[in-house]
Amino acid sequence: MEQKKIIGTDFDGIITDTDPVFREYIKRVTGKQFYREQITKYFYEECLPITKDDVDKAYQLMLEENVWSRMELVKGAKETLLALAEDFDIVIITARPADARSQSEEFLQKHGIPFKEIHFIREGNNKINLIKEFPFKIEAFIEDRLDFARGIALSGIKTYMLDYPWNRCSGETDNLYRVNSWKEIKESLSGTFS
Numbered sequence: 001m002e003q004k005k006i007i008g009t010d011f012d013g014i015i016t017d018t019d020p021v022f023r024e025y026i027k028r029v030t031g032k033q034f035y036r037e038q039i040t041k042y043f044y045e046e047c048l049p050i051t052k053d054d055v056d057k058a059y060q061l062m063l064e065e066n067v068w069s070r071m072e073l074v075k076g077a078k079e080t081l082l083a084l085a086e087d088f089d090i091v092i093i094t095a096r097p098a099d100a101r102s103q104s105e106e107f108l109q110k111h112g113i114p115f116k117e118i119h120f121i122r123e124g125n126n127k128i129n130l131i132k133e134f135p136f137k138i139e140a141f142i143e144d145r146l147d148f149a150r151g152i153a154l155s156g157i158k159t160y161m162l163d164y165p166w167n168r169c170s171g172e173t174d175n176l177y178r179v180n181s182w183k184e185i186k187e188s189l190s191g192t193f194s
């Protein structure tokens with residue numbers, strides 16, 4: 001049987017709409033309410049008047065309350081991944097804390113999200129470093145963190161970046177495509193690989 005081609009995807013911001021949950025927990029920790037448009041950097045403590053300690057506390061609370069297993073899906077994510085899984089194997093690469101693995105797998109199973117593998121990168125590591133270690137080739141990747149997306153795109157992998165306030169930038173990167181929805185990703189991928 002012919003091996004399926006592989007598509008890689010991020011988890012937070014791509015499969016799950018994690019930002020509202022994260023802001024809710026930041027509010028629990030700090031008492032301050034923030035809005036999506038204020039999240040102009042990937043690291044919340046770099047764009048909000050909060051500390052890294054607040055962020056770590058929010059993460060800890062999220063783990064304790066099993067929140068990684070019950071987030072909202074990004075619109076179109078499930079339908080598109082199901083359609084893509086007919087022709088591709090799906091590999092998820094996430095920078096979530098490794099402690100969230102079982103909750104994350106529970107989420108994927110509960111929602112019937114197809115995936116062949118899920119990888120958690122070590123804190124401080126870069127996704128492209130991990131991708132380069134894989135014994136297989138990734139045809140395309142979907143990501144919302146700007147520096148990860150740029151690194152993957154510059155390695156020659158077609159990369160789609162869902163547009164968010166935290167990844168806006170000036171200038172263009174070869175192979176990096178800013179998109180507004182999973183619908184656009186699906187249309188482009190079916191044009192590329194059909």
Ligand SMILES: [Mg+2]
Pocket residue numbers: 010011012013014143144145
């Ligand atoms: Mg993400």
